[in-house]
Amino acid sequence: MRILNTRRLLGVAALVAAASIALSACSSADGSTPTASASAAGTFAKSADTLVFAATPDQAGSDQNYKPIEDYIAKQTGLKVEYFPTSDYTALIAAMVAGKADITTSGGLQYVMATNKGADYSPVAAQLNSPNVTKAGYYSEAMANPKSGVTSVAGFKGKKVCFVDPNSTSGFLFGLYQLQKAGLDVKSTGTDANGNPQFKDFTAVFAGAHDKSEQAVAAGQCDAGFAEDTIAEAGSQKGEVKVVGKELVVGGPFTVSNKLPSDVKDKLTKALQDASLATVKGSGVTLSDGFAKNYFGVEKIDKAYYQPLFDLCKNIAAAKCAA
Template structure:
């Protein structure tokens, strides 16, 4: 059964921070084609990248229905490019190696802050008609004496990635609000993935940790890697703006219009299933997949910028 891609997570435990795309190959900017439709790049091939998830192969499989849809609607080849970490996607779009990027909320804000010329066109939503959004969870192993985020002080705490919204930024803000200095009062561990963070807590490698809600509530349970009740959720964030797709501003207007139409009107399980883009059936929200994408713009991420202002995190002001 096919599935739509989940909200972005990081890759695997211990992934190295790197500002390079894996096997990035030819820059998207060098394949300019004929920009006779109003100026801008009009490449023969579009490159789509996403901040990493469980592993590169499963992530590409998850995006395959959307890749096929983009190819049909744009008349262009679409290549999925795997990335080494969150920062790799930012750097790749900055250097015109990526035309369409699936970010997390924070990594999108960081991309804009660091000068990436791209605009959000849509964000992922779990349920049709619902505003795109999700939550960060603070978790402990079942039976732990830690009952609230205030008890995280002095403990070994698992995070996901410094550029992760639900796996780092919102948790850091919550720790500060609880009177805990993340630089002095805890021992932080960057696991590289939401799945890795949860599993490290469950195995006892960390006393507590943070991850996106769906990784705790459903994904790892569905995979058989976690049993209901193995971990306790002792903290939940406010709703975080859904993960955006951003397209490069220097693409030709006609190309941007076609990509925008795909994500705002067609990249959802209803359309993909009805038009044969899924090998069997694309999964909906109640079957471990998101429903699809809905229209957003830059102002939708004001909440993330507000949390950045609270944490004063260096990533938020990267240039």
């Protein structure tokens, strides 16, 4: 994943990870046996002078984008920081469950999946998605055609509803979550000719992209639908659709192992919660181009911030992430 922006990473990886995590929970990305160093007050993933930082690169060379954060953490704690690359979210979740990392960064859904599998980490800071904002995450927005007569998400019952695709977090999973909260049945009754899930209380149409979902609702091909906030709001401003509901898609967290000595955990928590771009730069570390252009800081959060995702995993079968 990019350290920088988690909003588009949750969908496909989450569904794949849920299906295969059990197979990989006992091994690391390189198949090595985990090592741990225990102190009187806690346990390190590797040794008492080293913090292991686990992340999932999503493109060649993206591991270098984590280097400024690693160097920043090292300066703030006085400990070495070792990068633990994982090939995908399955491997990252497995590493968390096995306690092979002291610090992780992931999508919010992957943190919840790992926790449901027994991983013992506290989320302390959620990454911001863009500059000039102070709140992490973004919104899955419910749209209706202005001529449809739909004025709320509850009004989607019996309607043709556009989603993005079955692997989209904001364009499908959080759409189902909003429908479920509004009282609609979101248990799949089967699939259509293309293998897409169908439902009793509404007819699901999969547009294939966020902008196409908005366009289909605007054209009346769907009575209502879901898309990420930037797309839905743009359509609303043009009068093509009206936004009738929304749900926060929480930002991806930095997490800290609860097994660490309390003083180390406290130092890490403070460092990560203070990790604005200016703070990281001011610490004297060298910023990579990718980090400088795409890292926007964090919002201080705790486990309660992820409750919507815990609820989604529990109640929405299509998420395939319930413990």
